Amino acid sequence: MTAAAPSKLEAFNDNFLSDMGPRLREAYTSRLAWCRRTVLDTVDEVGRTGFLRDLRGGHVPEAWQSTLDDVWVAPYRAYMERSGKMLRPVLVAFLMDALGRDPRRSPVPVALAEMIHSASLLLDDIVDDSRLRRGGPTAHARVGIRVSGTVASAWLNAGFEMLRLMPGELTPAQVDALMREIAWEHWVTGIGTVIDCVWPTLDSLAHRPGEYLQSVVHRSTSYTYRLPLKIGAIAGGADEAQVAQLAQLGEELGIAFQLIDDILNLQPGDDHWGKTVAEDITEGKITLLVLLTLQHADADAGRQLVEILRAKTRDPEQLTRAVRIIGASGAFERAREIAQSHVQRTLRIVEGMSFLGTEHRQVLAEFVDYVVNRSR
């Protein structure tokens, strides 16, 4: 893959590249332009009337195409046009290369990693009732809650048809394995999300920190890292044990990432943090930090924190008070220790991947470092 000159598509702020180690930066920048084009070209291909006609084998009125373009393709494509980094498709392409397969001969797995992630963001935005995503209106702000849901569901599950109709050089066994894993990840992401959704609605906050981590295992690791690593492994021809190792890497990394994300939400690394500070408090989210605080803070402090969470407030004073309560309980330190333990596991897993060359393992190690130490 040759290095690509920046294009109009690469409108993102590339300051984050300085957070990457040199091998990761090279692996990333050499693949980015092709991955981005592949993702967008694949979305355009799937959105064509011709593709839909192939699915159904029959009449698709031409008049539907403009509606499909405006309502089904455009709101979804916008998420990827505004996409920050395309890390997942680059990860898939990198793994396929590392395992000796040319991703350009089977581009669908590369595109899938980003397409699934973006479709899940449409659903996340609905559930969070967000108005903005990546600086632009959310899909449901454009087309409505219910339509956005059907759009998201269609794109979330488009991978199965894409793999069937555009397998490239993937074998039938690889196609089936990819479908099976994607189906499972879709389901377990859902069951993990159930906890995140329902906890703020319950009267009791008597949950164990382990129960939060259990929901994170599937809610937060799947589309972020575990599934892209599985996709890259399967498409790259890895055997079952190797796929399992890469999946485990994705799971550990995903847990660490979520815990660090929760911490950064309340204690951002710098002024350029792209999210609203303490948004989790405003949304009343029951994170590990909250549960650790309730375990270790005195009853009065715990009660105050619960009141602030229930209030769903944007008041800076209240938010600051909540963060102070959490800090005073030692929850930030405990959460960092837990996150660090998962980081250590990831590095041990990477070291044990003898089926990858040294250089490739170094890229993965730098990727772990980048994910957990990013400041933006």
Add this chain to the structure above:
Amino acid sequence: MSVARAQSPVADHALRFGPRFEHHMPRHIDDAWLTRFVDAPRFGWDVHGLHAGFTQPLYRFVDALPLADAGVMPHTRHLRAGLACALMSALPGAPAQPLRFDLELTALELHALASSMLDHLDNGQDLAASQGRERACALPVLITVAYSARQLAAAMLWTHSALPSPRRERVAQRFARLPMLQGVGHTLDLWGSQARLVHEDASALEAHLRWMLTPLDFELVGELAAAAVGLPAEGTDKLVQAAADLGVAWHATRALAEQDRPGPRTPEQAPSQILRWKTLAQGTPREALTALAQRARERALARAGDVSRDAAALFDRFLCETLAGTAAARHEERA
């Protein structure tokens, strides 16, 4: 319960299926169930939270559906499972116990429930404006439950289906693939009604039905029944097409029946989304729907008959029963 209803194979199987659904999708899931359908827990699940946020909302919808002993109606509980079992029994090589495929039937019902749950949403610009007629369940929970149930259906088949390979993979892939088509179809259906789109002609009207309303409703029924008896590929394709035609005929017939309903319609009384779109540019909607329903019915019976005469008879009876069930319900409303 009338003698005629008791003899309905669809109703009979739907009633018998109920406990099996609860076996595979229990009202209170536990670690054993989670280990089976998710994986061995690493840190331990909040099973009470899963009950509050998943199975309880799901069963609220299940329990609201009328049982099949009240007759076969569009919203009869476990209607699709009942139809699938009855169809299996009507095919060559019929299994002695269709309910042995209770996991597959559970997957079928989960798909249907997901669609039914999402029908309760309005298309507002935010959650508050989208509450629709569902008041008991917070919308984020309802949306998460519905989409999770749909995804569970495909996932459970790959790992736990009783079907032998390669039929298992074929059915699992169909369950996984069809939500895309349904999503595209529903997007067009919902947006088209808001944008007041018009069907250009009768073929566009039929395409609307095929795309938007039939895939998960009926094609999976055909797919599952074919796989259960081991129909060869050609017979499977024919049966799935017949099931799709049945679906078109069913929805068109229901739309016609709903047009006869007096007075203003509530969302519960206008289940057929076809009525959301403006009518044809030429001709009357009633004539077009009637012709469409008749054509689709004839195709369904002909294609099913190529596979099995009993299957064709079942489809014919299903259409009659459903229409009779709808008419009976309206009679009770007036009374």
